[in-house]
Amino acid sequence: MKVGKNHEKYEKLSLLLEQDLGLRVCFKCNKILPLEAFKPNTQTNTCREHLREKQRRFVVGTPARRAFNCLRCKARADSIAFGQKSIKFSFNEMTKILTEKQIQDYTHYSVIPRRPNETLSVDNHAVVTVRQRKYIMTRWQESKDAEQYECDIACFLSNKFRMENETESVAL
Ligand SMILES: [Zn+2]
Numbered sequence: 515m516k517v518g519k520n521h522e523k524y525e526k527l528s529l530l531l532e533q534d535l536g537l538r539v540c541f542k543c544n545k546i547l548p549l550e551a552f553k554p555n556t557q558t559n560t561c562r563e564h565l566r567e568k569q570r571r572f573v574v575g576t577p578a579r580r581a582f583n584c585l586r587c588k589a590r591a592d593s594i595a596f597g598q599k600s601i602k603f604s605f606n607e608m609t610k611i612l613t614e615k616q617i618q619d620y621t622h623y624s625v626i627p628r629r630p631n632e633t634l635s636v637d638n639h640a641v642v643t644v645r646q647r648k649y650i651m652t653r654w655q656e657s658k659d660a661e662q663y664e665c666d667i668a669c670f671l672s673n674k675f676r677m678e679n680e681t682e683s684v685a686l
Contacts (some may be wrong), residue, residue, distance in 0.1 A: 588625075
């Protein structure tokens with residue numbers, strides 16, 4: 515009840531502030547600013563400057579984050595197939611493992627452990643194409659044969675199956 519009343523009071527105050535004084539509170543900087551500091555025709559309590567900051571972060575952060583979320587999700591699903599409880603794959607580790615171009619084209623790639631009985635990590639990883647992952651994981655599901663698995667990866671990573679050549683066929 516008390517909260518409701520306070521809220522009502524606050525609403526009244528902010529209305530007064532806005533209509534009589536042409537001011538509004540920015541909740542981000544905790545300052546009372548002139549209405550011009552806010553996007554017109556909105557009720558937002560985030561000033562333009564903070565709005566811009568938020569958008570900048572969105573633009574810079576999102577593509578790599580999106581790549582990370584996608585790759586991590588696939589890696590987590592694989593770890594369950596390997597009977598593992600967790601994976602060690604942070605955002606920073608992703609940037610160490612993948613090239614900038616691979617992060618950009620992240621839908622074409624997957625990160626899988628090189629040795630299936632050990633947790634995925636910087637020291638135990640292979641970057642493969644989505645097709646290669648599908649092949650390797652299907653074989654693994656059927657055989658649970660670690661030696662074969664490692665052999666498959668070695669084969670894909672050898673010169674014969676260079677990823678640069680694979681990307682095109684995957685993109686089809
Ligand atoms: Zn602000």
